[in-house]
Amino acid sequence: MITVLTPTFNRAYILPKAYASLRKQTNYNFEWIIVDDGSTDGTEKLVSEWLSEDKFHISYYKKENGGKHRAVNYGVQKALGEYVLILDSDDTLTEDAIEFLERHCSEVASDEYAGLAGLREYTGKQGVIGGQKNDDSYIDATNIDRVKMKLQGDKAEAYKTSIMKKYSFPEFEGEKFLAEGASWNRIAIDGYKIRWYNHVIYQCEYLEDGLTRNKTDDVLMNNFKGYTYNTVLDIRTKSFPYNILSIGMYSRLAKKKGYSKKNIERKLKISSARYEQGQLMVLLHGITKRVKNGKK
Incomplete structure (x- = not known):
């Protein structure tokens, strides 16, 4: 049902945290695709030790360094799940993340929806990102309407695989960075909604070597x-x-x-x-x- 997709570059030092969070899931109806964007830090050797995982299937692909958006495009083409959840290499999922998404996927099956989303929280005790209460309520809105609907802050979106293939990230020759709005906003312009749940499924830190802190x-x-x-x-x-x-x-x-x-x-x-x-x-x-x- 779900493809968890992790693009990674030289994150062998922290990738085990993401792996550990997947092993703790209450539902194992997912696959984990790791797209190594040209790492030189032993990521391949690290992941090779996990490929015999018996709780869920892991696929590992290594490609020439080209940036996160190219790694995501590559991984989406390999995805077997009906939905794709991008899990950054320095982040983790809550134990019920897959269970929650699978339980609600049927609610967004119609063509008006591009997928569903949960909340992110900071790792530790810093609270929910965006200020929403963790009460399991939801709002239906496009990505464009988030500000109007007071859906502030980063969210954890699981997009339909078919939608992500249709709206893949543009790739510009010689460039290795592209903000994710290049796809998410095109999806919204065409009227597709997301069901935004007020339920935490994703934990993040925004490390010093991450893209969020380095969009200079x-x-x-x-x-x-x-x-x-x-x-x-x-x-x-x-x-x-x-x-x-x-x-x-x-x-x-x-x-x-x-x-x-x-x-x-x-x-x-x-x-x-x-x-x-x-x-x-x-x-x-x-x-x-x-x-x-x-x-x-």
Whole structure:
């Protein structure tokens, strides 16, 4: 029923935590696919010791380093489950995660749904991400409508495998980073809903060597085609003022790359007035941040 998909790169030091959480599941109706994105730290030797696991099936694939989004695309093509849950290599699942997802999959079987999701919590005692109460209630909404529905923070989505194959991540030559909105927002634009459950199934830490902490200006500059692609989607899908702020943030880096105002407007498919609004929004955003930080 479920494919747990873990893209990994040089995470042999922590991958056993993810493995241990899968061994503790109350339901073993899942497979675990590990896509090794060119690790050089002994990940292959580590995983080889797990392949005889008798509680659930493990498939291990090693490929040339190309970034998480390519590893996910690769793994989805190998998936045998009806749903794919991405488990990052430094994270874990709660003991009832698979059981919970399988119990509710039938509720989102119709074509209007792309899948279902649970809550994430910080590892330890820091609480639920996004502030939702862990009460098992749910909201049906597209990924675009999350802010309006007060579904803040990262969630743990299990997308239908057929949907993930249809909306695979774009791959830009020479680039190894792409924000996940490149697929999730396209799915939402086409009207597919997610059933967002207020039930914790996923635990995470956001380590120093993770993608979340390292989405710096340099990363975006070095993966600018993908950044451009996602910014166009952000302008279309984010609510005000975040859609306008996206224009200003993008323009700031585009200018560093030598892009003119006209080039930026053409790439983002926006008017001159929208461009100017973006510059103003970035300025206001900067002032707000300085005030919050107690600076003049």
